[in-house]
Amino acid sequence: MSDVVHGRLRALLGSAGVERDQAGLPRAIPDSADALSLVCRLAHEEGWKIRVEGHGTWLPADAPADLAVSTRALDQVVSVSPADLVATVQAGTPLEALRRRLADEGMWLALDPPGRPERSLGSVIATATSGPLRHGFGPVRDHVLGCTVATGDGRLVTTGGRVVKNVAGYDLTKLQVGGFGGFGIVAEAHIRLRALPRADITLIARGPRDALTLAARDVASAELVPAALELLSPALAAEADWVLAVRFLGTDAAVQGDVRRLAPVGNLAWQPLPADRTAAFWGLVARGSQGGPITLRLGVLGDGVDDTIDLLAHDLDEGLLSAGPGAGMIRWTGDATVERLRAVRRAAAAREIPMTLERAPWAVRRALGHFGAYREGVGQLVGRLRDTFDPGQCLQVALEAAAE
Amino acid sequence: MSPALIEELGRIVGPRWVRHRRAELKTYAMDGLPTRESYPGVVVIPASSSEVREVVRLLHLAGAPFVARGAGTGLSGGAVADPETVLIALTRMNRILHVDPVRRRAVVQPGVVNARLSEAVAPLGLHYVPDPSSQAACTVGGNVAENAGGPHCLKYGVTTNHIVQLEVVLPDGSTVELGSPHGEPWGPDLVGLFVGSEGMFGIVTAITVRLEPVPASVRTLLADFPTVRAASEAVSSVIATGIVPAAMEMMDRACVAAVEASIYAAGYPTDAAAVLLVELDGQPDAVEAESETVRAILCERGARSVRSASSAADRARLWQGRKKAFGAMGRIAPDLAVQDAVVPRSALPDIMDRIAEIRDRHGLSISNVFHAGDGNLHPNISFDRGDPDLVHRVHVACHEIMAVCVAAGGSITGEHGVGSDKLDYMPWIFSPETLAAMRAVRRVFDPAERANPGKVVPVHACREWRAARGAQ
Numbered sequence: 001m002s003d004v005v006h007g008r009l010r011a012l013l014g015s016a017g018v019e020r021d022q023a024g025l026p027r028a029i030p031d032s033a034d035a036l037s038l039v040c041r042l043a044h045e046e047g048w049k050i051r052v053e054g055h056g057t058w059l060p061a062d063a064p065a066d067l068a069v070s071t072r073a074l075d076q077v078v079s080v081s082p083a084d085l086v087a088t089v090q091a092g093t094p095l096e097a098l099r100r101r102l103a104d105e106g107m108w109l110a111l112d113p114p115g116r117p118e119r120s121l122g123s124v125i126a127t128a129t130s131g132p133l134r135h136g137f138g139p140v141r142d143h144v145l146g147c148t149v150a151t152g153d154g155r156l157v158t159t160g161g162r163v164v165k166n167v168a169g170y171d172l173t174k175l176q177v178g179g180f181g182g183f184g185i186v187a188e189a190h191i192r193l194r195a196l197p198r199a200d201i202t203l204i205a206r207g208p209r210d211a212l213t214l215a216a217r218d219v220a221s222a223e224l225v226p227a228a229l230e231l232l233s234p235a236l237a238a239e240a241d242w243v244l245a246v247r248f249l250g251t252d253a254a255v256q257g258d259v260r261r262l263a264p265v266g267n268l269a270w271q272p273l274p275a276d277r278t279a280a281f282w283g284l285v286a287r288g289s290q291g292g293p294i295t296l297r298l299g300v301l302g303d304g305v306d307d308t309i310d311l312l313a314h315d316l317d318e319g320l321l322s323a324g325p326g327a328g329m330i331r332w333t334g335d336a337t338v339e340r341l342r343a344v345r346r347a348a349a350a351r352e353i354p355m356t357l358e359r360a361p362w363a364v365r366r367a368l369g370h371f372g373a374y375r376e377g378v379g380q381l382v383g384r385l386r387d388t389f390d391p392g393q394c395l396q397v398a399l400e401a402a403a404e
Numbered sequence: 405m406s407p408a409l410i411e412e413l414g415r416i417v418g419p420r421w422v423r424h425r426r427a428e429l430k431t432y433a434m435d436g437l438p439t440r441e442s443y444p445g446v447v448v449i450p451a452s453s454s455e456v457r458e459v460v461r462l463l464h465l466a467g468a469p470f471v472a473r474g475a476g477t478g479l480s481g482g483a484v485a486d487p488e489t490v491l492i493a494l495t496r497m498n499r500i501l502h503v504d505p506v507r508r509r510a511v512v513q514p515g516v517v518n519a520r521l522s523e524a525v526a527p528l529g530l531h532y533v534p535d536p537s538s539q540a541a542c543t544v545g546g547n548v549a550e551n552a553g554g555p556h557c558l559k560y561g562v563t564t565n566h567i568v569q570l571e572v573v574l575p576d577g578s579t580v581e582l583g584s585p586h587g588e589p590w591g592p593d594l595v596g597l598f599v600g601s602e603g604m605f606g607i608v609t610a611i612t613v614r615l616e617p618v619p620a621s622v623r624t625l626l627a628d629f630p631t632v633r634a635a636s637e638a639v640s641s642v643i644a645t646g647i648v649p650a651a652m653e654m655m656d657r658a659c660v661a662a663v664e665a666s667i668y669a670a671g672y673p674t675d676a677a678a679v680l681l682v683e684l685d686g687q688p689d690a691v692e693a694e695s696e697t698v699r700a701i702l703c704e705r706g707a708r709s710v711r712s713a714s715s716a717a718d719r720a721r722l723w724q725g726r727k728k729a730f731g732a733m734g735r736i737a738p739d740l741a742v743q744d745a746v747v748p749r750s751a752l753p754d755i756m757d758r759i760a761e762i763r764d765r766h767g768l769s770i771s772n773v774f775h776a777g778d779g780n781l782h783p784n785i786s787f788d789r790g791d792p793d794l795v796h797r798v799h800v801a802c803h804e805i806m807a808v809c810v811a812a813g814g815s816i817t818g819e820h821g822v823g824s825d826k827l828d829y830m831p832w833i834f835s836p837e838t839l840a841a842m843r844a845v846r847r848v849f850d851p852a853e854r855a856n857p858g859k860v861v862p863v864h865a866c867r868e869w870r871a872a873r874g875a876q
Contacts, residue, residue: 082644083644083748086748157841158834158835163747163818164746165553165557165746167553167820168826169839169860170597175845177596179592197646251647254689254693257690258690300586328587354584354591375580378590
């Protein structure tokens with residue numbers, strides 16, 4: 001079977017467009033959206049299961065499939081328009097390469113997702129994994145203006161557009177952002193840029209968790225506009241105590257004003273990070289989310305953060321944990337059994353808190369699903385949406401929990 | 405419309421909330437789009453989620469199409485229904501159900517008027533940010549359907565960025581809860597998918613919105629320019645600094661003249677080719693510094709003068725001129741075609757030249773008032789419906805303007821929606837495959853396509869329709 005798949009892919013993409021992974025599974029490496037759609041069409045016609053891969057740094061490449069499709073050759077920054085604050089970028093572009101290219105033009109993408117710098121843009125979009133900057137710049141959905149998607153049966157669908165404001169047609173982009181690839185494979189995206197900020201200052205305070213969560217709520221309700229407001233567990237911050245980090249970005253006047261106003265908030269000893277340590281600090285936070293095989297996020301606003309961390313600490317462990325009390329999200333990384341995770345999801349659901357599995361080995365993804373169970377009536381909608389974008393069920397993505 | 409159905413509707417909402425006489429229906433025969441008029445078969449005005457549910461359930465069983473409508477201020481014909489269709493007006497569902505100042509959330513019914521929500525939470529130091537020009541009349545439910553924008557969306561985002569949870573009655577009468585108050589969805593982002601679906605996926609009966617703190621300080625600058633091109637270039641220059649103004653609005657000479665001749669006169673210089681309204685907000689020290697930077701850029705780019713609103717009343721007056729510009733144009737001619745298109749911001753200067761050229765070639769009166777910071781244009785053509793030749797020229801000019809914007813890499817609508825007005829333009833920017841995917845998504849929510857039928861997706865341009873015709 002594997003030889004047949006390999007041969008068909010080679011006929012389609014040429015020998016440079018196909019390889020085998022370590023386990024011998026044929027892996028297609030299309031270098032254009034058209035080629036990607038051809039691969040999907042072939043798989044659909046043959047009834048083959050597809051595992052989608054980027055650079056293999058976030059989700060483990062372990063979903064059982066007849067072939068893997070890697071976006072890593074879709075690695076071009078197609079265009080950058082500083083005057084429009086828009087770029088068009090292929091999905092396999094590593095974030096670090098994109099960052100450098102944009103910085104050359106005085107621009108940046110205001111996202112700091114968890115994971116390694118070589119993570120692909122497509123991976124961030126598909127998993128909607130935002131980082132601490134979500135506080136000031138919004139979740140991943142706010143940064144994606146449109147995309148080109150190959151559906152599971154090989155149609156190319158374009159969503160949104162290249163302009164910053166657009167209501168033409170239904171907003172299908174939203175389905176792709178955080179759809180975990182269940183509604184197609186993103187080949188290319190139009191993203192919203194910002195001019196690089198002149199000032200970038202991070203201040204941190206250390207202390208017991210309850211004091212910091214209270215302080216975080218004070219910061220969130222004070223007249224400050226932080227770009228990030230993130231509570232970090234000792235393990236994640238590589239410190240002896242919990243850390244509350246506040247990051248200000250913008251013009252010198254705005255940032256200096258906010259730093260002054262922060263001083264009395266929360267009655268904490270705020271300590272500015274040296275400028276040359278800022279990037280390393282936030283890099284550590286991003287990479288820390290890979291310190292265990294499983295990463296999950298929960299939607300919680302400020303007043304529920306403490307209780308929810310208690311819940312995680314009780315059922316799992318305190319581990320590598322970060323919380324954005326203003327942005328309404330907690331991220332946990334570690335290791336746990338399916339039963340434990342199921343218990344956490346159940347307990348969270350009872351508190352009206354959604355839990356999304358961002359990253360885990362296939363066995364865990366399959367058992368739990370990225371989303372697990374839905375509210376009443378929503379599951380049917382999601383199922384029909386998947387049928388629409390992947391009628392042959394070729395895309396090997398576990399959105400829902402397997403039957404217990 | 406069948407008398408039996410009318411009677412059944414009356415049983416649900418009470419007979420006085422069912423309108424079916426021609427004189428009663430006239431109110432609902434149009435929305436803000438002057439070129440489309442159609443009387444609905446019957447209008448039903450439910451008062452609660454459960455009444456909406458019952459009405460929709462009844463229509464499901466009867467196989468009857470329906471159109472949901474808020475205040476009817478939409479500009480794309482999206483809230484207009486044909487005689488075979490039941491129009492469900494949501495204006496009685498106008499209660500703010502819950503406000504949570506700590507979490508900065510409010511839960512509202514769909515008929516709540518946009519501006520009323522901000523007024524209601526103002527004592528808490530909060531406001532609801534999206535502020536369409538029609539905010540004194542339009543409803544939050546309509547804003548959700550259209551993914552409405554407004555001047556302050558430049559910095560704060562459009563409706564979709566401010567909606568976290570929706571209670572939706574699907575076209576089969578069942579109810580689903582989408583999203584969560586935190587903003588983290590349960591599953592795929594169905595709230596994001598729903599917002600902007602123009603009433604074709606179902607009816608929202610409760611909406612949880614984000615509230616934002618009212619900024620500590622606001623500075624409004626009024627700059628006037630000798631050419632539209634200079635003003636457009638100034639917009640690009642400001643954007644390039646990294647400063648994000650809360651709003652950046654442009655009005656051309658024709659628009660200024662209309663405003664200044666009306667009761668909304670704001671003191672705009674009538675001899676300017678274009679005026680730019682730039683608003684900065686945030687902390688006082690930052691606003692102060694950024695205003696100075698912006699002022700310097702505007703001057704550098706050729707502004708003849710830049711003045712700052714001297715007081716809250718002065719600021720309100722400057723904004724009133726902008727927000728009532730459409731009303732002011734009513735004095736020029738009986739009808740106004742309010743267009744809506746988006747271009748990449750760098751294309752603004754050229755596009756404005758092209759629009760002027762189209763105006764001159766067709767001998768039309770066009771005034772421009774728009775969200776320059778977003779590249780969201782509103783070329784408005786004054787005309788008289790009674791003059792068929794003029795109507796034809798307006799139609800052709802609208803087409804040409806849209807074609808120019810699309811060719812520049814833009815979109816056919818930035819905030820008004822497709823409705824029925826822009827169906828023909830959809831194939832200009834989307835492939836048959838994409839249009840077919842949109843239609844398929846709509847059918848996920850509404851398999852029989854009974855909710856706001858005939859809008860947004862031109863079925864004849866979808867791939868499967870074309871394939872079926874090919875097979876014949």
